[in-house]
Amino acid sequence: MIGYDLNRPGQDYEDLFEAIKSVASTWWHHLDSKWIVKATVSAVEIPDLLKQHIDDDDELLIVALAGESARTVFNDRGGAMAPGQQRSELGRHTSLCDE
Numbered sequence: 290m291i292g293y294d295l296n297r298p299g300q301d302y303e304d305l306f307e308a309i310k311s312v313a314s315t316w317w318h319h320l321d322s323k324w325i326v327k328a329t330v331s332a333v334e335i336p337d338l339l340k341q342h343i344d345d346d347d348e349l350l351i352v353a354l355a356g357e358s359a360r361t362v363f364n365d366r367g368g369a370m371a372p373g374q375q376r377s378e379l380g381r382h383t384s385l386c387d388e
Contacts, residue, residue, distance in 0.1 A: 291324040292350040305342035312338055
């Protein structure tokens with residue numbers, strides 16, 4: 290899991306988002322500053338690969354996840370789905386949720 294606090298308002302962090310995607314074979318990002326990734330490098334390596342894309346006052350957390358998880362089903366916008374609503378396909382992100 291990659292989490293961050295980006296503390297400078299108005300900054301363009303698109304390079305950071307692309308860098309996160311580049312360290313993952315699969316990723317899911319529907320919770321503001323949290324990404325769940327299946328990384329292609331170790332969790333220890335990720336900060337060095339991402340820190341060039343954040344400001345000095347930003348914060349970054351990398352955690353290797355294993356074992357059980359729980360989640361609420363999300364729609365395409367990332368919000369919780371209404372009762373009875375069909376689960377929408379999330380494209381390449383779906384496999385992370387369904388493993």
